[in-house]
Amino acid sequence: MTDTDVNADQREFWNGGPVKGWVAQDAELESVHGALTPRLLAHADPKPDADVIDVGCGSGAVSQAFAEAAPSGSVTGIDISVPMLNLARVNHGDSVTFIEADAQTYDFAAESADLIVSRFGVMFFSDPVAAFSNLLGALRPGGRLVMGCWAPMPKNPWFDGPRRVVEAHHGPQPRPEPGAPGPMGFSNPDYVLSILNDAGFVNARVETEDLTLTHPQGASGAAQLMSAVGPISKIVRETGGGSTELLHLTDSLTEIFKAFEDEDGFALPAQIHFYLAEKAA
Template sequence: MPEPISQTEYWNGEVGERWARMQAELDRVFAPLTEDFLGRLALRPGEHALDIGCGCGETALLAAARLGLGGSVTAVDVSRPMLDRARARPHAGAPITWIEADAQTHPFAPRHDLALSRFGVMFFDQSEAAFANIRRGLRGGGRLAILCWRGLAENAWVALPRAAVLTVVPEPEPMPPGSPGPFRFADPGEVAGVLARAGFAAVATQPVDHALVLGQDAAEAARFALTVGPVSALLRDLDPALRERAAEVVRAAMPQAGPVRLAAACWLVTAVNPG
């Protein structure tokens, strides 16, 4: 069995390059969640924001537009391919500083009013230490807001294609508790405990639910599901014939009439740096 690779290696390899190529499509699919997330943050003109796991830059760009020229955004990610894509995108509003670094250890200046992350904090190797480091980048009274996935069963956009693929390939061994992964913080009590131990106060959790349009038809939706996200990992080492068989069963499992809309369920978790 090959040695596991680090998250930095993972997001700087083929996966990061694939996500960078699919930036526009990913932003389109996740747009309902992104807009809801940013709409709940009460961003104020002139504030200084820290975007953790900024990826191809969508949340940083949208935050910059809301903060205006008097504000700023510091956007950090470990993935060079995605940061290259982010830097190439036009933007208006607050200046953005793009940083290729690991938010778990990068020495952030303690000047930010808000640290935000859309689907970026579930991949930390050491969650408690990572959040403690992020807290040090906030001024006293600064806010934290993260959007993370609830459980697999509530996320049909993943669960449906995953169940179909598992009729073709064996189910993988479960990861040890606390391992990096998309559903790392499906349990709200888990993330609340991690944040409290990292020094945050006033931790609160709200559900965020939307239907995502994966594609305009079953074929387009299946291609999206099998190219990005948790299901794509199940196909990584398949031979071409088995990969095509998996694609066939996922296409067949998708709703067959009109745009494919599947449920997505997240937590919005907020907290405060007490100083």
């Protein structure tokens, strides 16, 4: 098996047609997912001269946040998505080095990083133990791993709402196997901590937090965004439903999201697992 065979499905998806929507909606997505970044920074607490690797860096917003927090250090963002990296280089290329590669197999310089971080970028490996063993080799002794991942879907209406809409209109959909690569792949702490331990990390632990996601256009804006990048757009593509079907499903999602909107605005609850681990000193 060659390096390009590893995670081939993920490589195809993150460089395929659906990612055009992610790129086009990047600023809106960041307005939602950005709620996590201050908490990731708080858990990581980088020193000003820290050398940082951002795994699954996407369009680079988290990489940029760490570059600002560690101005005399360095930040390297790694991702397999060329379209997302192109956007990252345009927006943040002056302060961050971006690498198109798979973190599961990339030949990192040994013991070159003080900190490895990720926001929603580590749940897609075909062989998580191999991936985290590879990342461990990039850390200096005493270096740390900090990553934010979605808790189970019922705790996250950002995902559960679209699922409910799709199944209400198209019937039950296949559910991924527990731990399968995907947004919810690291929702089970016992599974993730066992991976980190097997990969050689020490002091692996989880801190679960309840956060709030917002969108500048409220429930309707959030529904339109999630319909453009999530399972709603996928089911419309697969069934050939077209724009009328997409609008119908988006309206249904708007009604679900309106339950989280009042005179004070739109506040969607979210639950996030922050996984922390270290390399033995």
